[in-house]
Every structure is written in structure tokens, then in C-alpha cells.
Amino acid sequence: MTTPEALAQIRSLTQARLTLGSRGRSADTATTLRFALDHAQARAAVLSELDVPRIAANLGQAGLAHHIVTSAADTRDSFVRRPDLGRMLPEGAAESLRGDGGPVDVALVLGDGLSAIAAALNGAAFMTALATRLRNCGLSHGPVILARQARVALGDGIAQALQADIVVMALGERPGLSAADSLGVYITHQGSCQPGQTTPDSTRNCLSNIRAAGLSVDEAAAQALTLILAMGDTGQSGVALSKALAARALVKGD
Amino acid sequence: MRFHYDIGGTRHHFASLKVLLAKASPERSGDTLAGLAADGPVERLAAQHCLADVPLAGFLEDVMEVDGDAVSALIAEQHNPLAFAPVSSLTVGALRDWLLDPRNTGIELAALADGLTPEMAAAVSKIMRAQDLIAVAAKIEVVTRFRSTIGLRGHLSTRNQPNHPTDDSRGIAVSALDGLLMGAGDAVIGVNPATDALPDYIRICEVLEAIRTQLSIPTQHCCLGHVSTAIAAIEAGAPVDLVFQSVAGSQKANDGFGVTLAMLDEAHDAVRGLGRAPKDANLMYFETGQGAALSADAHHGMDQQTMEVRAYAVARRYQPLLVNTVVGFIGPEYLADGKQITRAALEDHFCGKLLGLPMGVDVCYTNHSFADQDDMEVLLVALASAGVSFVITVPGADDIMLNYQSLAFHDAQFIRDTLGRPPAPEFARWMAATGIGTGDVTLPGLETALSRLRLPT
Incomplete structure (x- = not known):
């Protein structure tokens, strides 16, 4: 029969929902209800709204100002069905952001994305860790923009309004069945963007799986800073940045 | 050509056949996102009435209206006037009635496959309800073969999909064994690799080959990497059973996948050259899905369901073993909810079979x-009734690599028990010989099964 050691060994290989023990014709009640609960939690994360007071309080404790925007997708339902609206600022929002100052070196944006829970759990800590590192390198960042109903490309319009060279967009990743708290970070040099045109994903650098059981907030902030400094040096981001860095490594190697 | 239809004193205009197809499409979020959908149910019905009156011969023109598109050229090249003859004088509406007519059996429908273009199949599906899509698909038998025979009437095959987030060999193996102990994997044991690196591709093929040969399973395996990686792996002597590729309905969309017909031709020749399969075996595996072209901004103003069926022209060039619409994977911006996913799956399955393809569905969200x-x-119940060739199955319905939900190994068991759909005959005999699926045989636990395997290091 199956020993606890053997089961632990199997579980260490994969998180797949294997049938351990007896193998019936249908999944047993405990398995079925566990699956339903995991799905309910993933759905709750998708439908959750950005907890602005909590995030703002955490940012405030770290001495960081914030500014709130909502994308052109004004409701959660519209956000899910219309990704195009989630990438756009509504009329007047850019002017209002401009009034907040600028230009800055780096625009910091924290959005809900597909899991506002992830943004609430790890977003303020990530922004605090990154902002500290930026200031230590003499880079300016302005207030953290808290973005509701936000897709990645919403950051481009925000960066243009703030006259920022580089935008860091952190938002909740699409929840899987086992994790709904994963934060993703997309960093884009605005030299790659043209106003009014879609910015290709190949011009973005991405850090993913930032959560308690994944990439730590501090490690993510350190990696983000490295990318930002490289973007500042090369004026590139995404695939072009990788190519520029590879070329430079070749030159150094000579 | 312009089209119009009058309802209650209002004239509805449609600027082209492409516009008419889009406006006639049953509601889905992707067409709204693309700005192509009808302005509400009445305009949609005006378009459907209008579409029903369009002669099929009108679809022999370039419906997508993009000069030089390789998929359009392929569609024109594939059209067989002799096969088209029985329906060449019909309208779209009359074709629907013809398909449903009991005098037209699976034999007549199979003979029609090369006579219909993807746009004709898409058009007629738009004026068919769920039961029509099921009834006609159920008449058509598309049989393909490698080590197992897939698509026989009354059978339902499964892909065993043992994905792992880091492609760990033992992690893949234990999930594959979990499915095999439930009788899953007679269509294929297929892994979506986490990376597209050649060494990982080769290692995954070797892991699956070890499982297949050591357990003497009459099935085939596949690493679902890019076709260019498959070609390189074949050159390196890897045990490649099936070549996989995602395909879409326009040249621009296929460019987005980094694939051309020439590359697919080369891969098809290369895998045949390995000589692993019986003579005349089917050697390719394609995946498609509504919204793929739109997400690559390569839909050229055509609705997502018609673009999907155009992808089947690419697939049928290679007489594939398996074609699979990954229907709910793309997300709610293209198919919003269970209703839209259900409708799209029945459409894709019907259109694919009508064009002669061995259609499977990843029943997923x-x-x-x-x-x-x-x-x-x-x-799943609806698709099994419609005679779907195969469905995707994963441990506990949870794909931990691609982060979406499909069907569980248990769900295939449910359909076998409820509707009586055994797997491929060769695989069913293997199950009987090993005691899988029989109540009085004690099968080894997963850890025992895994410890008996000799996996490549």
C-alpha cells in the first residue's frame, strides 16, 4: 500500500491533481469540493476591485504619494470583455495626470489587472522597494499611479502624460487554480512607443510570479532596477534591449 | 457585391459577403471587440435571412479580399468542382436543409468535403442551431490512423496531456501514468513544453517514448513545440511520432506563429522519413481556436468563426491524425462565457468534420x-453526441502549466459509462489486457508505476 513517504515523493514531483489512493469511476466528494473552492477563489480574485484605501495607506506609510485613475473600461465586466478599453485612459485623465507634475525618469503604475487581490497583497511593498532603489540611483519617479480596470498598455498613456522615459506597470496576473496572488511587472522604455499606436509586447520586459511562494518582492525590485538602468543606458527595452546587451557583452568580450 | 434584406419596412444593408458573414454570426465578444458584430439581434437575423439566400457559388470568389494571401490561395486550390457538383446550385439555406436531409448520409457528406470551401462551411453553420450542428456532425465519420484508429463511429478518444511547469521528466511521467491508469491517451500522449528549447523538446519525446514502449501502449506521442523545433529534433534523431503546429486562417496570422506552408511541408516530409508509423498513417497534429487571427491583428475584417474555419484549409492539406480547437483557452474577450464557448465548440467541430478533418475539442475555459x-x-455530452474524435484530458481538470481548466481523466470515464463511447479498438484491447477499467483488477499505485519506469536521464 501507499506509504506517506511515497505520497510525499509523488507530491514533490508535481502539483497536478493526481488521483492518489483508490481510483474510483468519478472524483470523490472532497476532491470535487476542493476544486470548486479553488475556482471560486480564482473567480473572486478576477472580479475583485482594487483596494485603494489599503494600498494608499501602505504607500503613505512609506512616504509615497499616489494618484488614482480608472481606464476607459469603467466596470469590471467591461474590463474583462473589452481589453481595448482597459488599455486606454478616458478623456481628460491625461490632462489631470499632467497637472501632477513631471517630467519624471520613471512612471510607477500599480494596476488591478486580472487579480486586484495580488495588487493589494504585494503591490505596495513592491512599489516601495523599487522607489527606494530608484531614488538611491538618483532617478525621479513621481507619485504612484493606482490604476483601476487596467491592462498592461494603460501604462504607456500614463507615462506619456507624466513625460516619463520608462514606465513600470505592476498588476495582478490571471489567476490559476492554485494561485490568485501573483503579481506581474512590465517595464517599457517609451522610446519604443508611439502615441496612438499599439506598443508591441516585444518591447516590454516582464517579471512574473511575484508572490509569497514565488519571486520575492525585494528580488523583483532588484531585477526591475537592473532592467531600468540598462534601459536608461541603451534607450531600448524588450527584445531590442536583450540584443543591445548581448552586443555589448560581445564588444566587452573582445 | 452588396447585400440587403428588409424587415418590417427597414432595409438592412451589408457592404460585402465578408461583412454579411460577420453580421450573421451568433453573438460572441470577439466580433464585438473587432467592431464587426451585428448591432443587436434584429440586424443579426436580417443578416442570417440574407445569408441563407446567397448562392454557394458566390463563395468561390475571394471572400476575405486580401491580395496574395497564402491561405486564400490554398482554399482556391483545394476546391474540387466535381465534389461540389451535388450542391453547386444551392443557396446557403438550401445547403442546411440538404445536410439535415436523412437521404444524405455520412457517405454523401464525406464525398462533399473537398467541394466545400471554409467560407461555405462557416456560412451554413451560422444559420444552424445547436441540434443542427450536432445532427449533421454525427452523420460524418472521419477515421485516422497511426498506432491506434481514431474517429470510428461510437468511439471517443482522449489526449492525455501531462503538462508540467518546468517540463520535469518525472513530473510529466507521473501525470501521464495517472491518465493511463484511467484509460486516457489513445489519441495521443501530448505535452505542451514550457520552453521551446531543442534539448527539452528531445528529452520530452524520449520520456514519452520510454512510457509508450515500456508499457507497450498502442498510441502515439507528441511534444507540442514549434514546427521548426520539431524539424531540428527529427534531424537530431529524436523519436518524434507526430509533428504539431498551431495554425490560423490568414497568412499574416500564420506569420505571427512563425509558420509557413513550406515549413509545414518540410516537417511533414521529415516525420514521414522517420518511418516510425505504418504506411499511410496520419502524422500531423494541428491546433486552432476562434480569435487567434484577431489577437494577432490578422483577421482582415473577417469574423472570428469564419477565420477559424479558414485555418482548417491549412490543416487538411496534411491529412492530419488530429485537429483540435482549443475553444475556451483564448479568454472572455473572444468567447465571453459558457454559452459562447459551447456554441463555438459545436461550430468548430461541425465545420471541421464537414471539411473532412478528424476534429477534437479542448473543452476548456x-x-x-x-x-x-x-x-x-x-x-462534453453534446460533443460526444456529435461524434467528436477526441477531447483533451488532464489530471483533475487543472492544467498546472498553462493555467486553465480542461476536462479531467475522470470526465472521459463518465462519458464512457453514460453514453458508451469506448476508446480506439487497439487501445481498448490494451486496457483489457492490463485490467484498466475493470473493477476486479487492482492496479499499481502511481508511485509503483513510476518506480517501474526507466526514464531517460
Whole structure:
């Protein structure tokens, strides 16, 4: 029969929902209800709204100002069905952001994305860790923009309004069945963007799986800073940045 | 050409056949996102009435209206006037009646496959209800073969999909064994690799080959990497059973996948050259899905369902073993909820079979869709009734690599028990010989099964 050691060994290989023990014709009640609960939690994360007071309080404790925007997708339902609206600022929002100052070196944006829970759990800590590192390198960042109903490309319009060279967009990743708290970070040099045109994903650098059981907030902030400094040096981001860095490594190697 | 239809004193205009097809499409979020959908139910019905009156011969023109598109050229090249003859004088509406007519059996429908273009199949599906899509598909038998025979009437095959987030060999093996102990994997044991690196591709093929040969399973395996990686792996002497590729309905969309017909031709020749399969075996595996072209901004103003069926022209060039519409994977911006996913799956399955393809479906959804496992299980019952060739199955319905939900190994068991759909005959004999699926045989536990395997290091 199956020993606890053997089961632990199997579980260490994969998180797949294997049938351990007896193998019936249908999944047993405990398995079925566990699956339903995991799905309910993933759905709750998708439908959750950005907890602005909590995030703002955490940012405030770290001495960081914030500014709130909502994308052109004004409701959660519209956000899910219309990704195009989630990438756009509504009329007047850019002017209002401009009034907040600028230009800055780096625009910091924290959005809900597909899991506002992830943004609430790890977003303020990530922004605090990154902002500290930026200031230590003499880079300016302005207030953290808290973005509701936000897709990645919403950051481009925000960066243009703030006259920022580089935008860091952190938002909740699409929840899987086992994790709904994963934060993703997309960093884009605005030299790659043209106003009014879609910015290709190949011009973005991405850090993913930032959560308690994944990439730590501090490690993510350190990696983000490295990318930002490289973007500042090369004026590139995404695939072009990788190519520029590879070329430079070749030159150094000579 | 312009089209119009009058309802209650209002004239509805449609600027082209492409516009008419889009406006006639049953509601789905992707067409709204693309700005192509009808302005509400009445305009949609005006378009459907209008479409029903269009002669099929009108679809022999370039419907997509993009000069030089390789998929359009392929569609024109594939059209067989002799096969088209029985329906060449019919309208779209009359074709629907013809397909449903009991005098037209699976034999007549199979003979029609090369006579219909993807746009004709898409057009008629738009004026068919769910039961029509099921009834006609159920008449058509598309049989393909490698080590197992897939698509025989009354059978339902499964892909065993043992994905792992880091492609760990033992992690893949234990999930594959979990499915095999439930009788899953007679269509293929197929892994979506986490990376597209050649060494990983080769290692995954070797892991699956070890499982297949050591357990003497009459099935085939596949690493679902890019076709260019498959070609390199074949050159390196890897045990490649099936070559996989995602395909779409326009040249621009296929460019987005980094694939051309020439590359597919080369891969098809290369895998045949390995000589691993019986003579005349089917050697390719394609995946498609509504919204793929739109997400690559390569839909050229055509609705997502018609673009999907155009992808089947690419697939049928290679007489594939398996074609699979990954229907709910793309997300709610293209198919919003369980209702739209269900409708799209029945359309894709019907259109694919009508064009002569061995259609399987990944009955699936993501966590940001308005869908759940109830929707998937009802869809499985509908697809099994329609004679689907195969469905995707994963441990506990949870794909931990691609982060979406499909069907569980248990769900295939449910359909076998409820509707009586055995797997491929060769695989059923293997199950009987090993005691899988029989109540009085004690099967080894997963850890025992895994410890008996000799996996490549």
C-alpha cells in the first residue's frame, strides 16, 4: 500500500491533481469540493476591485504619494470583455495626470489587472522597494499611479502624460487554480512607443510570479532596477534591449 | 457585391459577403471587440435571412479580399468542382436543409468535403442551431490512423496531456501514468513544453517514448513545440511520432506563429522519413481556436468563426491524425462565457468534420471567463453526441502549466459509462489486457508505476 513517504515523493514531483489512493469511476466528494473552492477563489480574485484605501495607506506609510485613475473600461465586466478599453485612459485623465507634475525618469503604475487581490497583497511593498532603489540611483519617479480596470498598455498613456522615459506597470496576473496572488511587472522604455499606436509586447520586459511562494518582492525590485538602468543606458527595452546587451557583452568580450 | 434584406419596412444593408458573414454570426465578444458584430439581434437575423439566400457559388470568389494571401490561395486550390457538383446550385439555406436531409448520409457528406470551401462551411453553420450542428456532425465519420484508429463511429478518444511547469521528466511521467491508469491517451500522449528549447523538446519525446514502449501502449506521442523545433529534433534523431503546429486562417496570422506552408511541408516530409508509423498513417497534429487571427491583428475584417474555419484549409492539406480547437483557452474577450464557448465548440467541430478533418475539442475555459466545470461537462455530452474524435484530458481538470481548466481523466470515464463511447479498438484491447477499467483488477499505485519506469536521464 501507499506509504506517506511515497505520497510525499509523488507530491514533490508535481502539483497536478493526481488521483492518489483508490481510483474510483468519478472524483470523490472532497476532491470535487476542493476544486470548486479553488475556482471560486480564482473567480473572486478576477472580479475583485482594487483596494485603494489599503494600498494608499501602505504607500503613505512609506512616504509615497499616489494618484488614482480608472481606464476607459469603467466596470469590471467591461474590463474583462473589452481589453481595448482597459488599455486606454478616458478623456481628460491625461490632462489631470499632467497637472501632477513631471517630467519624471520613471512612471510607477500599480494596476488591478486580472487579480486586484495580488495588487493589494504585494503591490505596495513592491512599489516601495523599487522607489527606494530608484531614488538611491538618483532617478525621479513621481507619485504612484493606482490604476483601476487596467491592462498592461494603460501604462504607456500614463507615462506619456507624466513625460516619463520608462514606465513600470505592476498588476495582478490571471489567476490559476492554485494561485490568485501573483503579481506581474512590465517595464517599457517609451522610446519604443508611439502615441496612438499599439506598443508591441516585444518591447516590454516582464517579471512574473511575484508572490509569497514565488519571486520575492525585494528580488523583483532588484531585477526591475537592473532592467531600468540598462534601459536608461541603451534607450531600448524588450527584445531590442536583450540584443543591445548581448552586443555589448560581445564588444566587452573582445 | 452588396447585400440587403428588409424587415418590417427597414432595409438592412451589408457592404460585402465578408461583412454579411460577420453580421450573421451568433453573438460572441470577439466580433464585438473587432467592431464587426451585428448591432443587436434584429440586424443579426436580417443578416442570417440574407445569408441563407446567397448562392454557394458566390463563395468561390475571394471572400476575405486580401491580395496574395497564402491561405486564400490554398482554399482556391483545394476546391474540387466535381465534389461540389451535388450542391453547386444551392443557396446557403438550401445547403442546411440538404445536410439535415436523412437521404444524405455520412457517405454523401464525406464525398462533399473537398467541394466545400471554409467560407461555405462557416456560412451554413451560422444559420444552424445547436441540434443542427450536432445532427449533421454525427452523420460524418472521419477515421485516422497511426498506432491506434481514431474517429470510428461510437468511439471517443482522449489526449492525455501531462503538462508540467518546468517540463520535469518525472513530473510529466507521473501525470501521464495517472491518465493511463484511467484509460486516457489513445489519441495521443501530448505535452505542451514550457520552453521551446531543442534539448527539452528531445528529452520530452524520449520520456514519452520510454512510457509508450515500456508499457507497450498502442498510441502515439507528441511534444507540442514549434514546427521548426520539431524539424531540428527529427534531424537530431529524436523519436518524434507526430509533428504539431498551431495554425490560423490568414497568412499574416500564420506569420505571427512563425509558420509557413513550406515549413509545414518540410516537417511533414521529415516525420514521414522517420518511418516510425505504418504506411499511410496520419502524422500531423494541428491546433486552432476562434480569435487567434484577431489577437494577432490578422483577421482582415473577417469574423472570428469564419477565420477559424479558414485555418482548417491549412490543416487538411496534411491529412492530419488530429485537429483540435482549443475553444475556451483564448479568454472572455473572444468567447465571453459558457454559452459562447459551447456554441463555438459545436461550430468548430461541425465545420471541421464537414471539411473532412478528424476534429477534437479542448473543452476548456480560463479563470477570467464566465464559465465553470458545469458548462464543460454539458459541452462534453453534446460533443460526444456529435461524434467528436477526441477531447483533451488532464489530471483533475487543472492544467498546472498553462493555467486553465480542461476536462479531467475522470470526465472521459463518465462519458464512457453514460453514453458508451469506448476508446480506439487497439487501445481498448490494451486496457483489457492490463485490467484498466475493470473493477476486479487492482492496479499499481502511481508511485509503483513510476518506480517501474526507466526514464531517460
